[in-house]
Amino acid sequence: MVSTDSWFRSLRFRLTFWNSLVLLILVGLTLLGLRAGMSLALEHELDLLIKEDARETAMFWERFHATPEAITEELRRKSLSHEERGWFGQIIGPKGEVLFRTPSTPISFPQGALDSNGPVSFGRFRVVEVSTEKLGLGVGRVVVGSSIDFIQSDMDQFDDLILVAWLLMVIIAPGTGYWLAGRATRPIGEILRTAEKLQPGRLSERLSLSGAGDELDKLCLVINSLLDRLTTYFERQKTFLANAAHELRSPMAAIRAGVEVALHRDRTAPEYREILEDTAEECAGLSMLVNQLLLLAEMEGKLWNEVTPPVRLDDLARQTISMFQGVAEQNQIQLVPNLLPVSIGVNIHHLRPILNNLLDNALKYSNPGATVFFHVGVDPNGSDSALLSIQDTGPGISPDELSKLFDRFYRTDIARSKDGNRTGTGLGLSICKSLVEGHKGTITIESALGKGTLVLVRFPIATEVG
Amino acid sequence: MKLLVIEDNPTTGKHLETGLCEAGHEVLWIKDGKRGLDQALTRQFDAIILDLMLPELSGMEILGKIRIKGDRTPILLLTALGSIEERVAGLQAGADDYLVKAFAFPELLARLESITRRTAAPAIVHEIGLIKLDLSNRRVTSGVTELQLTPTEFSILELLMRQKGHVVTRKMLCEHLWEADWEGTTNVIEVHINRLRSKLEKVREPTMIQTVRGRGYTLGLN
Numbered sequence: 085m086v087s088t089d090s091w092f093r094s095l096r097f098r099l100t101f102w103n104s105l106v107l108l109i110l111v112g113l114t115l116l117g118l119r120a121g122m123s124l125a126l127e128h129e130l131d132l133l134i135k136e137d138a139r140e141t142a143m144f145w146e147r148f149h150a151t152p153e154a155i156t157e158e159l160r161r162k163s164l165s166h167e168e169r170g171w172f173g174q175i176i177g178p179k180g181e182v183l184f185r186t187p188s189t190p191i192s193f194p195q196g197a198l199d200s201n202g203p204v205s206f207g208r209f210r211v212v213e214v215s216t217e218k219l220g221l222g223v224g225r226v227v228v229g230s231s232i233d234f235i236q237s238d239m240d241q242f243d244d245l246i247l248v249a250w251l252l253m254v255i256i257a258p259g260t261g262y263w264l265a266g267r268a269t270r271p272i273g274e275i276l277r278t279a280e281k282l283q284p285g286r287l288s289e290r291l292s293l294s295g296a297g298d299e300l301d302k303l304c305l306v307i308n309s310l311l312d313r314l315t316t317y318f319e320r321q322k323t324f325l326a327n328a329a330h331e332l333r334s335p336m337a338a339i340r341a342g343v344e345v346a347l348h349r350d351r352t353a354p355e356y357r358e359i360l361e362d363t364a365e366e367c368a369g370l371s372m373l374v375n376q377l378l379l380l381a382e383m384e385g386k387l388w389n390e391v392t393p394p395v396r397l398d399d400l401a402r403q404t405i406s407m408f409q410g411v412a413e414q415n416q417i418q419l420v421p422n423l424l425p426v427s428i429g430v431n432i433h434h435l436r437p438i439l440n441n442l443l444d445n446a447l448k449y450s451n452p453g454a455t456v457f458f459h460v461g462v463d464p465n466g467s468d469s470a471l472l473s474i475q476d477t478g479p480g481i482s483p484d485e486l487s488k489l490f491d492r493f494y495r496t497d498i499a500r501s502k503d504g505n506r507t508g509t510g511l512g513l514s515i516c517k518s519l520v521e522g523h524k525g526t527i528t529i530e531s532a533l534g535k536g537t538l539v540l541v542r543f544p545i546a547t548e549v550g
Numbered sequence: 551m552k553l554l555v556i557e558d559n560p561t562t563g564k565h566l567e568t569g570l571c572e573a574g575h576e577v578l579w580i581k582d583g584k585r586g587l588d589q590a591l592t593r594q595f596d597a598i599i600l601d602l603m604l605p606e607l608s609g610m611e612i613l614g615k616i617r618i619k620g621d622r623t624p625i626l627l628l629t630a631l632g633s634i635e636e637r638v639a640g641l642q643a644g645a646d647d648y649l650v651k652a653f654a655f656p657e658l659l660a661r662l663e664s665i666t667r668r669t670a671a672p673a674i675v676h677e678i679g680l681i682k683l684d685l686s687n688r689r690v691t692s693g694v695t696e697l698q699l700t701p702t703e704f705s706i707l708e709l710l711m712r713q714k715g716h717v718v719t720r721k722m723l724c725e726h727l728w729e730a731d732w733e734g735t736t737n738v739i740e741v742h743i744n745r746l747r748s749k750l751e752k753v754r755e756p757t758m759i760q761t762v763r764g765r766g767y768t769l770g771l772n
Contacts, residue, residue, distance in 0.1 A: 370652075
């Protein structure tokens with residue numbers, strides 16, 4: 085069932101959540117980096133400006149040192165024009181005495197020289213010092229400072245921008261992400277809805293493909309082909325069940341008719357005996373059919389996984405030949421065995437019906453005077469498998485019938501006409517096939533009309549223990 | 551023999567009881583597993599016929615409980631489950647033999663006999679009518695005439711003589727001759743029976759093999 089309560093566990097939500105989280109962190113880090121870079125750039129800019137100012141002032145002082153009024157006026161002009169920058173400056177004589185000092189100079193700022201040249205921070209100010217040496221005045225120094233408050237206000241503005249941008253991301257990223265994830269996962273929702281509707285008895289629905297050829301389309305294709313196979317399998321099982329019921333019905337009908345007629349009126353002992361004998365005969369047929377059905381159910385589509393001690397295929401074949409030798413002689417069929425030693429790891433109770441069924445078929449459909457070759461040995465085309473081949477010179481099987489030979493309950497026309505009323509179950513070969521394949525073997529039948537039939541069974545050779 | 555039959559199906563149970571009584575056995579038929587186990591543990595039987603699918607206590611459980619007590623009474627399992635794994639499981643749990651339902655009654659009798667006969671040595675010489683079958687030298691004679699039989703014919707006759715008076719099914723003959731049954735429509739026994747018959751007729755042997763329709767063969771006097 086698709087539950088709605090665990091919405092936060094949905095693929096769509098998780099995709100959106102993690103994607104947005106990563107995106108927001110990355111964008112946040114980028115913005116912070118940008119901010120730090122900008123702050124550094126502004127500071128650097130300010131440093132260049134105050135250096136320039138300091139050099140300018142120094143040059144001015146060198147030139148107009150004789151007229152202190154001009155210098156005072158120049159410093160006043162500068163501090164006024166750069167007022168919003170909190171500009172200040174002072175000129176220090178060779179002996180360290182303060183010659184000029186703008187009124188805008190912070191009171192706490194030391195009267196005298198700095199000890200370093202480069203721009204340094206002093207409280208909320210950047211300060212720079214340049215030396216000057218001219219006209220025998222000795223070494224003088226000019227100190228110029230500027231407030232960093234304007235950088236701060238720029239940065240504050242920038243921070244607002246960053247925050248707005250980031251908040252927009254917070255809204256947009258999960259929103260679009262959720263929408264995109266929804267689009268991407270919509271086919272999954274459809275798959276779920278369709279799959280929910282599927283019932284073992286109603287497998288006609290198929291998932292629709294988007295046509296994009298993406299992974300989801302491939303998934304749909306795989307699921308659809310699985311559904312196709314399941315449908316075929318269920319249809320086969322249904323047909324099989326119906327056929328089995330039909331096959332059970334005729335002996336049952338015969339038994340019931342016999343019993344009811346017997347009970348209809350009083351009869352003589354021999355009459356009762358005959359009816360009971362009929363019943364016993366029909367029961368034997370029923371037993372055989374039921375046992376074959378059980379054997380099919382036991383092995384159908386299954387792999388025999390139990391460890392099976394190796395058996396000599398040729399020894400078992402000898403037993404089979406001994407079992408059918410009499411029948412062959414009676415039908416004037418020459419049975420030509422060629423049994424070479426080979427061992428296989430096949431359960432003996434499964435191997436016997438295979439050998440018996442195949443030889444029985446070969447004898448059943450051969451005409452008097454025909455020959456049946458029964459060969460057992462190592463497969464000449466692959467030394468790791470054992471080969472059992474039964475070749476008859478019978479009437480052969482048409483290609484059309486050959487393709488249906490392994491179908492359950494299928495009987496060829498010849499089988500029907502030969503067996504007459506006491507017909508076989510039509511399960512023999514399908515049992516053989518599932519038994520052979522259950523033991524990792526293969527079975528193939530080749531046939532040519534008028535020439536005969538060749539049955540080939542291959543099993544992996546058992547590795548002898550010890 | 552004193553036999554305990556634990557079988558819940560009323561029809562099967564009734565026929566088992568009647569059939570075994572008529573075969574000369576003393577039969578106690580119990581319909582459920584619990585009482586069946588009580589009887590098996592408190593009284594002495596020559597053999598127990600145990601159905602596997604029982605209400606309350608399954609046949610396998612009963613089997614286990616009997617064997618865990620050290621009781622070695624021969625047990626014949628009746629099972630509707632015929633797969634090889636299930637049969638193997640029954641034998642491993644200590645059953646002496648098993649019969650898959652639906653079985654022919656003569657098979658049940660033969661199996662009962664074979665699981666209870668373990669100590670008594672089987673007879674070497676069988677006789678019926680004028681036929682004398684000697685297992686020690688594998689010779690068959692009718693009066694003074696020696697019959698030339700193939701090994702298959704010899705084995706068929708041997709089983710028929712061993713079970714004289716009883717029906718021998720095709721399945722029993724197949725298992726006797728080739729260790730396994732052949733479940734197919736082709737009657738692989740018939741041809742040998744026919745040959746055996748004609749050999750018996752040739753020497754005017756009064757004993758003949760009778761076909762019991764739907765069941766098998768039996769030896770009878772002409």
